Amino acid sequence: MTTALPSSRALAAPNGRISVRQAWPDALLIGIFGMMLGLALAWQPSLWFDEAATVSAxxxxxxxxxxxxxxxxxxxxLYYAGMHLWLDLVGYSPIALRLPSAVAVGVAAALIVLLVRTRAGRGTAVLAGVAFCLLPRVTWMGTEGRSYALTAALAVALTLVFLAAWRRGPAPRRIRALWWTLYAVAAVGCTLVFIYLAFLVAAHGATALWTVWAGRRRDRAARASLIGWAIAAGAAAILLLPFALAVVRQSGQVSWIAPISWGTWNGVFVTQWFYLNPLFAVVGWVLVALGILFLILAGLRTRSTGAGAPRNVSGNPSLLSIAVPWLVVPTIGVILASLVVSPLYSPRYLTYCAPAVAILIGVALGRLRRRWLAVTAVLLLAALAAPQFVAQRQPEAKQNSSWSEVASLIESERATRPGERAAIVYGPVRQHPAATTRVIAYSYPDAFAGLIDVKLKTPAAQTGQLWETRYPLDEVTDRFDGVDAVWLVTSNKQDWRPSVTAKLADLGYSLTEEWALTGVNVLRYER
Structure with missing residues (x-):
């Protein structure tokens, strides 16, 4: 016998209350699934430049x-501070760097199930959580030693706090004030982790206005909640002003971001949530559109018939009014800011909107009346996600980085020459003129332990910057005294091989071995 999934009537139960005892088993299961999917083969891709920045900091x-x-x-x-505590606790390794992101994916997936469950049936909530775990952007962020997965988890958590505060609209003023204070504090904390989350607070404002308008402004509790959001958001903005000014002063570090152009559309509709997977993007956007349509129809049906409508339905944010602003407002806000102020739009900076995409996909899949249809649809999504998932777990998946291969090569070669006194010259690193290939040593320190960095002037930790400062090679020839061998690690585009080979020849070194890896040349000289 085939069991039917919740029908459209399940969408018309937005009372915002659900027993944790009812919802937590599903949330826990989906959260574990998301974490394990994020962690799967996360150790295999080589670290890349952004992750090296996390390590350096x-x-x-x-x-x-x-x-x-x-x-x-x-x-x-704030993210660096959290990672500092974590790595102090467990010690550094590439997998330790990425583990918090995999955990954050699981937390975000679990919270999505809880959020959707407050406004829709169990099937829709579970499907939304599964859809989130399968999004190509989400499977990418689970292997990334940066804050993107954390921003998605924080976005869902902040939305849950917003909805909890909103639900206290009919409560005494003291209770309402307490909850909106909590929201303001949470908004400040989230924005300190990643400033782009301020646009989510704006999206909550759009949800608040939508909800009051949908209730035709008759619900006094909804109006009180709108005022509560406005005061909380305003207070958070005032508290965050010094932080925002500090970030603006450092805006030169994102000078690499391209201005808004026609290519931005590909970023919005493919890269942003369906990372490098156009076919998934087509299917995903169709499901998002269907999810919006189904929510609109369910809302109209509830309004016209009153069937299944709980008390104060007009004053409680609907799933539609939550997901659509979350999906739209941050993207439009960042694009407008890029047009008016300076280029700020990068698809990965909007990762925290992926839960909204998953919610709408979950709504669309939740309308399938038979369980086998829903299971088939999920399997099809998994099949669409699989090629990109596999690609994301390849050794050179991140910006064609071959750093782990470089480190393994140097480590294995050095192991055959125990006791050798060796030096290293770090050359340019591709696409990042401010750094050198020493970023590989930051990422894989064991392979480079004991090598003399002959050009080092000031270590990164002492510069007040992310990276070290260096002397020209001609000024440190005395550092080669007693050195038996020299390694050169340099970009294959900004190729230092001819110049370094000539200068080392003057010091009595000759090239003995050379390796060409993706984007990097490794050379060994002996005296």
Whole structure:
């Protein structure tokens, strides 16, 4: 016998209340699934430049980190502090760097189930959570040693706090004030983790206006909640002003972001949530559109018939009024800011809107009346996601980085020459003129332990910047005294091989071995 999934009537139960005892088993199960999917083969892709920035920032002392944040990367300061604590606890390794992101994916998936369950049936909530785990952008962020997965989890948590505060509209003023204060504090904390989350607070404002308008402004509790949001958002904005000004002063660090152009459309409709998977993007957007349509129809049906409508339905945000602003407002806000102020739009910065996409996909899948149809649809989504999931777990998946291969090569070669006194020259690194290939050593320190960095002037931790400063090679020839061998690691585009080979020849070194890896040349010289 085939069991029917919840019908459209399940969408018309937005009373905002659900027993945790009822919802937590599903949330826990989906959360574990999301975490394990994010963690699967997360150790295999080589680290890349952005992750090396996390390593450089977090593997220094607290005073050194504070000094760095005064000049660069204040936008990531709270995330760096959290990662500093984590790596102090467990020690650094590439998988330890990425594990918090996999956990954050699981937390976000679990919270999505809880959120949707307050306004729709169990089937829709579970399907939304599964859809979130399968989104190509989500499977990417689970292997990323940056804050993107954390921003998605924080976005769902902040939305749940917003809805909890809104639900207290009929409560005594003191209770309402307490909840909106909690929302303001949460908004400040989330924005300190990643400043783009401020646009989610704006999306909540759109949800608040939508809800009051949908109730034709007759619901006094809804109007009180709208005022509560406005006061909380305003207070958060005032508290965040110094942080925002500090981030603006450091805006030169995102000078790599391209201006808004026709290519931005591909970023919005494909890269942003369906990362490098156009076919999934087509199917995903069709399901998002269907989810919106089904929610509109369910709302109209509830309004016209009153069937299944709980008390105060007009004053409680609907799933439609939650998901659509979450989907639209941050993207439009960042694009407008990019047009008016300076380029700020990067698809991965809107990762925290992926839960809204998943919610709408879950609504569309939840309308399938038979369980086998829903299971088939999920399997089809998984099949669409699989090629990109596999690609994301390849060794050179991140910006064609071959850093782990470089580190393995140097480590294995050095192991055959125990006791050798060797030096290293770090050359340019592709696409990042401010850094050198020493970023590989930050990412895989064991392979480079004991090598003499002959060009090092000031270590990164002492510069107040992300990266170290260096002497020209001609000024450090005395550092080669007693050195048996020299390694050169350099970009294959900004190729230092001819110049370094000539200068080392003057010091008595000759090239003995050379390796060409993706984007990187490795050379060994002996005296």
């Amino acid at each position: 977090t593997m220094r002392s607290w005073p050194e980190l504070g000094r760095m944040l005064q000049s660069v990367d204040a936008v990531h300061g």
